[in-house]
Amino acid sequence: MAILEVQHIEKHFGDTQVLSDISFSLEEGQALSIIGSSGSGKTTLLRCLNFLERPDHGAISVKGNVIFDASDPSTQAEKDIRQKRLHFGLVFQNFNLFPQYTALQNVTLARELLAKERGGEGKEDIAKAGRELLDQMGLADRADHYPHQLSGGQQQRVAIARALALQPDILCFDEPTSALDPELTGEVLRVIRSLAEQKTTMIIVTHEMAFARDVADQVIFMDGGVIVEQGDPREVIDHPKEERTKQFLSRYANG
Amino acid sequence: MFSFFASTEFQTVLSALNTGFVKTLQLFFVTLVGAVPLGLVISFGSMSRIPPLRWLTKTVVWMVRGTPLVLQIIALYYVPGLKGFHIWSGGESGRFTAVAVAFVINYACYFSEIYRGGIQGVPVGQQEAGLVLGMTKRQIFFKITLLQMIKRIVPPMSNEIITLVKDTSLARVVALQEVIWMGESFMKGNQGYAGLVWPLFFTAVYYLAFSGIATILLGKLEKKLEYFH
Numbered sequence A: 001m002a003i004l005e006v007q008h009i010e011k012h013f014g015d016t017q018v019l020s021d022i023s024f025s026l027e028e029g030q031a032l033s034i035i036g037s038s039g040s041g042k043t044t045l046l047r048c049l050n051f052l053e054r055p056d057h058g059a060i061s062v063k064g065n066v067i068f069d070a071s072d073p074s075t076q077a078e079k080d081i082r083q084k085r086l087h088f089g090l091v092f093q094n095f096n097l098f099p100q101y102t103a104l105q106n107v108t109l110a111r112e113l114l115a116k117e118r119g120g121e122g123k124e125d126i127a128k129a130g131r132e133l134l135d136q137m138g139l140a141d142r143a144d145h146y147p148h149q150l151s152g153g154q155q156q157r158v159a160i161a162r163a164l165a166l167q168p169d170i171l172c173f174d175e176p177t178s179a180l181d182p183e184l185t186g187e188v189l190r191v192i193r194s195l196a197e198q199k200t201t202m203i204i205v206t207h208e209m210a211f212a213r214d215v216a217d218q219v220i221f222m223d224g225g226v227i228v229e230q231g232d233p234r235e236v237i238d239h240p241k242e243e244r245t246k247q248f249l250s251r252y253a254n255g
Numbered sequence B: 001m002f003s004f005f006a007s008t009e010f011q012t013v014l015s016a017l018n019t020g021f022v023k024t025l026q027l028f029f030v031t032l033v034g035a036v037p038l039g040l041v042i043s044f045g046s047m048s049r050i051p052p053l054r055w056l057t058k059t060v061v062w063m064v065r066g067t068p069l070v071l072q073i074i075a076l077y078y079v080p081g082l083k084g085f086h087i088w089s090g091g092e093s094g095r096f097t098a099v100a101v102a103f104v105i106n107y108a109c110y111f112s113e114i115y116r117g118g119i120q121g122v123p124v125g126q127q128e129a130g131l132v133l134g135m136t137k138r139q140i141f142f143k144i145t146l147l148q149m150i151k152r153i154v155p156p157m158s159n160e161i162i163t164l165v166k167d168t169s170l171a172r173v174v175a176l177q178e179v180i181w182m183g184e185s186f187m188k189g190n191q192g193y194a195g196l197v198w199p200l201f202f203t204a205v206y207y208l209a210f211s212g213i214a215t216i217l218l219g220k221l222e223k224k225l226e227y228f229h
């Protein structure tokens, strides 16, 4: 059974339709890449999954449970949204680290707040888990640095550790390397690649075509708010069937 | 010269100035205690999602910031009485209340604009990062936004607070017996040159000391928040 099932999602901003009839599913342990030109609705889709936007139509199920259905108000209760958000993690294009906290505190803050509410883990356990995550990101020696003391690539890796700390079912990335200098994208992509090798379930919006092809088990090409083509990355990226996909990919032909 | 400092005239001047200065301090702290929270309420009003409330608040802020504080003090103190509403009790305590109300309203409007800038200056991405991590709105405000907001408002608030130190002297327009009023009463006397210069000199010393201390304390706070950007 798919861990994530997205059915007929539709989203408008005022009169503009930004997403229409978006449907796909994702198996546990798989990575899905979403590619597409600017304004095609990729960010909006991730924001819908993370309950930062509310779709006008459609349904989202995680592990067989409907967590959102636009036609069923009982799935939209404000009080449940927080809990439902925890199924997903989101890594932002521009990191959005909390500047007043160290790298480690960024990673542990939300988990500490949750533990305080629900009981369970102690502060030391959470800190230990946080250090392990930073270590996994290659940042063991940066735990006590503040975000402004870190490079963009290091900041993004802290942001990934922060998202992982809550052990989401599905980790979403919104162009995780777009805000980085070219020489810093490698370190972030390496970390995501290793997450894929550990069978982390992920959705990765990216403009790095080679990366999408190598890492993803499935790729979706979006244009104008619709899914134009989806399938095996080697098929879609190397042998696109649709004219719009071909046109889009031709811009990356040398990249 | 030294005999002047030992003279009873000097003692009289000094004790009068001290009394005036206590009044000045009272006005300063009452204004801060009233305007700091009221400013927050006004800033929420000016960011309200209800348009009439937003417009009303913005109009009041515009009027208060667009007219001199002296004018507001005079209007608030005299106009109700002229219309037959004797809301201020007579004498010094009535004057103080009227002046304090004018100061609180005036400074709250200035503070509200600073707060608004501080709140809106924190990127929405901060709030969204908190939401995605399962935090409540309350946790996000207290654990993430608040400190970033304070960092943003401390420098402009410092400016306003130093201005407030000096603005307290405007209270003498309705004869509130703050430090300048006290000093002036000697200048008008018949002590000649010494009667003019020394009260002026000591009044300036009081203000310098006061604003100096305020500057140091606020500078310390600013330094404390320098550890993050």
Ligand SMILES: Nc1ncnc2c1ncn2[C@@H]1O[C@H](COP(=O)(O)OP(=O)(O)OP(=O)(O)O)[C@@H](O)[C@H]1O
Binding pocket: A013, A018, A036, A037, A038, A039, A040, A041, A042, A043, A044, A045
């Ligand atoms: N809050 C909003 N209000 C109105 N329109 C919006 C809003 N957010 C996004 N849009 C519009 O929705 C469309 C899709 O935006 P979205 O950010 O999802 O695209 P994207 O595929 O992520 O693009 P990019 O590659 O540039 O990040 C765009 O036309 C955008 O202008």
Ligand SMILES: [Mg+2]
Binding pocket: A042, A043, A044, A174, A175
């Ligand atoms: Mg985007």
